Amino acid sequence: MFRLVILGSGASLPTLQRHCAAVAVQFEGDLHLFDCGEGTQLQWRRAALRFGRLRAIHISHLHGDHLNGLVGLMQTMSLGGREPELQVSGPPGLKDFLEAIRRFQGVRLAYPLRVVESTGGMLVRGSGYRIDCALLDHGPATLGFSLTEDERPGRFDVQSAEKLGLPAGPDYGRLQNGETVIAPDGKEIRPEQVLGPPRPGRKLAYCVDTRPCEAAVDLARGACLFVCDSTFGTDLEHEAGARGHGTAAQAASMALEAGVERLLLTHISARYHDPRPLLAEARAVFAATEMATDLMEVLV
């Protein structure tokens, strides 16, 4: 199961209601952070997340509203005594940027840092999940991300097991783990006799900042939750395109095309004091849409 916490649902101009872009996603013991706008480390505290569980920070692109909290967070974890390696992923240019900042600010970290530049493919092979990225359509090189749970074993069919003469007990767990067991009558029972077909893993995708594009649709295909750029409303569709962003309705169209279960609109421009019109525009296209708010939590 994924647990997602919106740390910042705003666009380039942060407000007291919407911080700059940042989303934390937890899968069992691992935490990942997607984007790290200014103030993310304090939002992290407000959400009562644990710095020690943070395995990697993935930066979509090098614009300040997605990046200006990164160095502060890295330093805070260093002051807090972090020892495990931290992965920081992003598009090409990230290494040079971090090197420049470290030189100018005299940053010394107490833990190893692994900077991964990518333009697409797998970023993390976790225990039970993976994280992939692909280039979106924003202007500067910008990555979208998907998190995909590994395929899960099929459901255990108790009736089949009982028909085969296997009573409830530890053997049920062994079969679910893929082992063959021996029934009390001496017969061999193989997992496929009692398990349904393997179930695909749950998936979520995070795509900001971007115009509507195929890469985002591909990342989101079949996702349980699609967190998507919705900087503007339809009234500013032209401006959205000119600035490399999307509208709420465009996010909804992508959600529809990708066959996702739920859409979550984020990266909302500060001009929308009342964002309900954006939500209505998206729902007219794709009903299962919600609007992100800071510190909102979603379980997938």
Next chain:
Amino acid sequence: MFRLVILGSGASLPTLQRHCAAVAVQFEGDLHLFDCGEGTQLQWRRAALRFGRLRAIHISHLHGDHLNGLVGLMQTMSLGGREPELQVSGPPGLKDFLEAIRRFQGVRLAYPLRVVESTGGMLVRGSGYRIDCALLDHGPATLGFSLTEDERPGRFDVQSAEKLGLPAGPDYGRLQNGETVIAPDGKEIRPEQVLGPPRPGRKLAYCVDTRPCEAAVDLARGACLFVCDSTFGTDLEHEAGARGHGTAAQAASMALEAGVERLLLTHISARYHDPRPLLAEARAVFAATEMATDLMEVLV
């Protein structure tokens, strides 16, 4: 009169109680910001200060906890339609740092930026005040600052004016502005006949991060308010020195030596959940000491 608002009273590790270093000072219509740690632009909003009145940002040094909010604030003002020039002052290295950030992040500002690097001397000649800086003792080049109101004319002595045969009226204002006037009986009356001695302007000083040093004492000499580094308590005096900081008691000693009216302790380490012992240590040396808190306001 100066109006000072503490936006961040914390040290390198920000907490929900103490943001990273930032202090706003208003003199009539001009606002100045000293240091700009991460999250300063949101603290600015919380304090209900006006971005349009911000004339200059003065960065003490290039460590992240004094700097990581700068680019975000600059961009927010640009998105907000700022047109007047903004001065950004700091120690040598500031220009190269800003140039690197602008290159990596693709920053484009809608207003002119004037970057001033200094190792001492006058930074701003305002209308009715000036801002000076000097190098402190921290490690990397670090500036302390003083704001000094221009000398004010002496107090107007109504009794002297009446004795000279001048009735209350617009001539009183002319005399206070330094003009000579003619009394009803034809006699010339010069300002020095009705004004007391000129009064020195009010002054405040801001010195973080620094070990105790002569430069800080010089900046603070005769100040009405001295805002000073107090990262640690006396128990960690050795650590304070090793890290280029001071203790509360050392700040108080400098306040005493500089003959200031009031001392305000700031840049408090996150380890002091209860900062009262630091305040007590300082007051044992210099009674007129207060502890800064985020969004505290002081009129001088």
